[in-house]
Amino acid sequence: MQGRRAPGIDGLSVEFYKAYWDVLSHDLLDVFNESLASGPMPMTCRRAVITLLPKKGNLQDIENWRPVSLLCVDYKLLSKALATRLGRAVEQVIHRDQTY
Known part of the structure; x- marks a missing residue:
């Protein structure tokens, strides 16, 4: 994962x-496995801070701002691991000439 990004609500970078x-x-692996077996991730992993980042132009105009959700790194770690594993599985199921 790339560093030097804003942390999520837990403040952990x-x-x-x-x-x-x-x-x-x-x-952390125990928490992930328990969450996957029993239901959703803990609420602390599912919360995000929504902040506005400026675009170019007049910052007095709301159109020149964009919302960004700052998610906790532990959630990003689990999401990345699942996406990587699913990507490998998809390659086994979907023919390479199809898009996914």
Whole structure:
């Protein structure tokens, strides 16, 4: 994952996870597995901070701003892992001449 991005509502950055991955990885994997087995991710993983980023032009005009959701890194980690695994599975199911 790319670093130097704004953290989510928990305030934990990509750099934090990289620095403490040896300590966090097993517990985080347990949380992911439990969540996948029993239902949705914990609420802390599913919340986002919505902020506005300026575009070019007159910043007094609302059209020159765009909303961005800042998601927690743990949610992004799980999403990336699932997308990677699903991508491999899709390659097995869908012929390469089809798009997915």
